[in-house]
Amino acid sequence: MNADAIRVSFVMPVLNEENYVVAAVQSILAQDGLDEREILLVLGASTDRTDEVVAGLAEAHPEIRVLRNPRNAISQSMNIGIADARFPVVVRVDAHSMLPAGYAVTAVRSLRAAGAVNLGGRMHAEGRTPYEAAVAWGYNSPGGLGGAVYHTGGEAGPAESAYLGVFDRAAVLAIGGFDETLSRGEDWDLNRRLMARGGVVWFEPALDVVYRPRSSVRALAKQFHASGRWRGEIIRRLGGRVPLRYFVPPALLVALALGAVMVLAGAIAGGVVGNAVALAGVLPFLVYPAWVLFTALRADVAPGVRLRLLGVLPTMHLSWGAGCLFGILIPSRGHNAFAGR
Known part of the structure; x- marks a missing residue:
C-alpha cells in the first residue's frame, strides 16, 4: 500500500436535512485528487423527506453507504461512522455545509505535514436571505460568536478546537471516540481529550467551508439555546x-x-x-x-x-x-x- 495515498472516509450525520443534504453530498462528490474514498451518511430518525432524498443519492452513487442512528445525537452518529470507516483518515461533514474544491486533499496533506491528529478550517457562514445574512455575519464576527479562529479566520497553527474535523481515525478510536453523553460541544470536548493525550489540533486557513445558517428567529434561538445548554454542561x-x-x-x-x-x-x-x-x-x-x-x-x-x-x-x-x-x-x-x- 502506498504510504502517500490519500484514502478518506467522509462521515456525515444527517437528521431532518431534506433541504441541505443534496448540496452537502454534491460537494463531497466533487472532491478530486483522492486515491480512495467512501461516503458514510449516518441517518437519525428524521421526520421530513430526508431518508427518501438520501436513498436516491445512495442509489445514484455506489460510494455512498447509509448507516442508522435512531438515537439521533451527533456524537453517536460520528462514532458509528468512525467505527465503520474503512480508511485511516475521517473527514467530518455537516449537512448544512459545502466543502470547497480540493478540501479533502489539502486537509490530508496539511494533517500529515503538521503531524496533527485533527485539523479544521474556517466555518464561513453565508446567508441567502437578509435574515440568514445577518445570522451569518454574527457567526463570522467576534461580536456574534466570539473570537475563535475557526469562526473569524487567522494564521495556520495549533488551535483549541477545529470546525468539522479531519481526523486520524486511530487517534480518535484510542480515546474512545466522541463523548456520547454530549449532544452539543462534542467536537470541543473531543479535541480537549486529544490534546490531553499529546495530540496536536491544527487550524488550516486554506480550508474555507461554506455553512448555511438558520433562517428564522425560532430556529436560531433554539440552536443557540441548545449550544449554550451543552456548553454549560461541559463547564x-x-x-x-x-x-x-x-x-x-x-x-x-x-x-x-x-x-x-x-x-x-x-x-x-x-x-x-x-x-x-x-x-x-x-x-x-x-x-x-x-x-x-x-x-x-x-x-x-x-x-x-x-x-x-x-x-x-x-x-x-x-x-x-x-x-x-x-x-x-x-x-x-x-x-x-x-x-x-
Whole structure:
C-alpha cells in the first residue's frame, strides 16, 4: 500500500436535512485528487423527506453507504461512522455545509505535514436571505460568536478546537471516540481529550467551508439555546476550565437580571440611595443595547441586513446565555435533550 495515498472516509450525520443534504453530498462528490474514498451518511430518525432524498443519492452513487442512528445525537452518529470507516483518515461533514474544491486533499496533506491528529478550517457562514445574512455575519464576527479562529479566520497553527474535523481515525478510536453523553460541544470536548493525550489540533486557513445558517428567529434561538445548554454542561463537568469567552453571554444575562432587581428595589426604597441603586440597575439596559446598535452600524452589510442584526445579535447572546446558565445549574438528562433541531 502506498504510504502517500490519500484514502478518506467522509462521515456525515444527517437528521431532518431534506433541504441541505443534496448540496452537502454534491460537494463531497466533487472532491478530486483522492486515491480512495467512501461516503458514510449516518441517518437519525428524521421526520421530513430526508431518508427518501438520501436513498436516491445512495442509489445514484455506489460510494455512498447509509448507516442508522435512531438515537439521533451527533456524537453517536460520528462514532458509528468512525467505527465503520474503512480508511485511516475521517473527514467530518455537516449537512448544512459545502466543502470547497480540493478540501479533502489539502486537509490530508496539511494533517500529515503538521503531524496533527485533527485539523479544521474556517466555518464561513453565508446567508441567502437578509435574515440568514445577518445570522451569518454574527457567526463570522467576534461580536456574534466570539473570537475563535475557526469562526473569524487567522494564521495556520495549533488551535483549541477545529470546525468539522479531519481526523486520524486511530487517534480518535484510542480515546474512545466522541463523548456520547454530549449532544452539543462534542467536537470541543473531543479535541480537549486529544490534546490531553499529546495530540496536536491544527487550524488550516486554506480550508474555507461554506455553512448555511438558520433562517428564522425560532430556529436560531433554539440552536443557540441548545449550544449554550451543552456548553454549560461541559463547564459544570470541568469545573469551569474552559475559555473565558464562554462566560460572557451568561454574565450578560446575570447583569440584566440583577439590573432589573436593582431597579425594582431602588424604586421601592426611594430616596437618594434608592434612586442611586435604581440608576445603577438601569446601566446594563443602556450599555448592551448601545453596544448592539454600535456593532450593527459598523457592520459592512446591506441596510436591511444591518437592521436585522439588531435582533439577531441579542437572540444569539441571550439564548446562548440562558442555555449556558441552565446547563451549569441543572444536569442535562439524556443525549437528545436540547438538541437544537
